[in-house]
Amino acid sequence: MALSATSLALVEPAAAEWDAFAATHPHGHLLQSSSWARLKAGVGWAVRRVALSDGGVLRAGAQLLVKRRFGLAAVYVPRGPLLSGDAAIDNRLLDACERLARRERAVFLRVEPNLLHGDETAEALSRTLERRGFVPAEPFQPRSSIQLDLAAPPDALLAAMSKGHRADIRRAAREGVTVRAGQGEADLGSYYDVMRETATRAGFGIHSRAYYGEAWRLFGEHALLLLAERAGRVVATCLVFAWAGTGTYLYGGSTDEGLRAGANHAVQWEALQWAQARGCRVYDFWGIPDVFGLAAGADEIERARLEAEAQHDPLFGVYRFKKGFGGRVVRYLPAYDRQYIPPLYRLWQRRMAS
Numbered sequence: 001m002a003l004s005a006t007s008l009a010l011v012e013p014a015a016a017e018w019d020a021f022a023a024t025h026p027h028g029h030l031l032q033s034s035s036w037a038r039l040k041a042g043v044g045w046a047v048r049r050v051a052l053s054d055g056g057v058l059r060a061g062a063q064l065l066v067k068r069r070f071g072l073a074a075v076y077v078p079r080g081p082l083l084s085g086d087a088a089i090d091n092r093l094l095d096a097c098e099r100l101a102r103r104e105r106a107v108f109l110r111v112e113p114n115l116l117h118g119d120e121t122a123e124a125l126s127r128t129l130e131r132r133g134f135v136p137a138e139p140f141q142p143r144s145s146i147q148l149d150l151a152a153p154p155d156a157l158l159a160a161m162s163k164g165h166r167a168d169i170r171r172a173a174r175e176g177v178t179v180r181a182g183q184g185e186a187d188l189g190s191y192y193d194v195m196r197e198t199a200t201r202a203g204f205g206i207h208s209r210a211y212y213g214e215a216w217r218l219f220g221e222h223a224l225l226l227l228a229e230r231a232g233r234v235v236a237t238c239l240v241f242a243w244a245g246t247g248t249y250l251y252g253g254s255t256d257e258g259l260r261a262g263a264n265h266a267v268q269w270e271a272l273q274w275a276q277a278r279g280c281r282v283y284d285f286w287g288i289p290d291v292f293g294l295a296a297g298a299d300e301i302e303r304a305r306l307e308a309e310a311q312h313d314p315l316f317g318v319y320r321f322k323k324g325f326g327g328r329v330v331r332y333l334p335a336y337d338r339q340y341i342p343p344l345y346r347l348w349q350r351r352m353a354s
Helices: 015-022 035-043 087-103 122-131 154-160 165-176 184-200 209-222 256-261 263-277 289-297 302-308 316-323 342-353
Strands: 007-012 046-054 057-069 074-077 106-111 136-137 143-149 178-181 223-230 235-242 246-254 282-287 328-331 335-339
Touching: 015 035, 015 046, 015 057, 035 046, 035 057, 035 209, 057 087, 057 122, 057 165, 074 342, 087 106, 087 122, 087 302, 106 342, 122 136, 136 246, 143 289, 143 316, 154 165, 154 263, 165 235, 165 263, 178 263, 184 209, 184 223, 184 235, 184 246, 184 256, 209 223, 209 235, 209 246, 223 263, 235 256, 235 263, 246 256, 246 263, 256 263, 289 302, 289 328, 335 342
Parallel strands: 074 106, 246 282
Antiparallel strands: 007 046, 046 057, 057 074, 106 335, 136 335, 143 282, 143 328, 178 223, 223 235, 235 246
């Protein structure tokens, strides 16, 4: 007998029950995990969860982050919600998310589905959200990324990399670079020193040392801090996560010495092999300039124009580094915002990004 949306119980699952559901959902994501919610709680977000349950079995749900100020709030569903595929059930879940947002006196509710363009359900979800009054918006998470299929054995993964990347991994070994897992506070300090040097050189912002340490601690066995060393100095780093079948590279960097020695390539090679050994099916290199995502879905003429434009992007080198490991460019659906207090919408968009 088919399930009825009205027969399902609306519940607020505890962390363990939620993680068991989200980690096995086809569109489950690191950012929908309870550990991610606890990490964001340390920087001013509150967490709420809503789900529809059939006799104790969760069918659909969402983990929502709430940022409050001056008696108002913004409500955000990063890489979610996690839907059932049944329109009636999913609309009931979206109803519950909207009620929660209104109770929180939200200026707006934002969802950022963990769906790629071309996914068989992406177009239908987009239509559903827009019928409900959501409008497309620029997401907070990267719109475009590079994902590597980990189905092949390590030697085949290595063979599929660019010639230059294979050479850099071999060069790192010749240069005496070794890679090991971080173990404690001293290693966290070394990691953060490299992150600060990378940020200064590349001109981007980073989190605090405490934030990275908390991410490492909260995810436990699902997180790995890697340090590449040369002549006793830490010259490249990586903090990678394995959750819901995906290895995700969120944070890492390299000193100038590490770049010259190929240590940043060596540390990524170790990271993706670790993710594979953890049972991950995909390795996500995280963000690249969105123009490459646009180009991947364009016709030949438009692709050539966009790729020429991308040569001048300050993150072009980041794209080349990530693409050289052999993955494919992917592009997610945009964010979708449901505005409740339109005059304050622009201001609160900026607050959420801070």
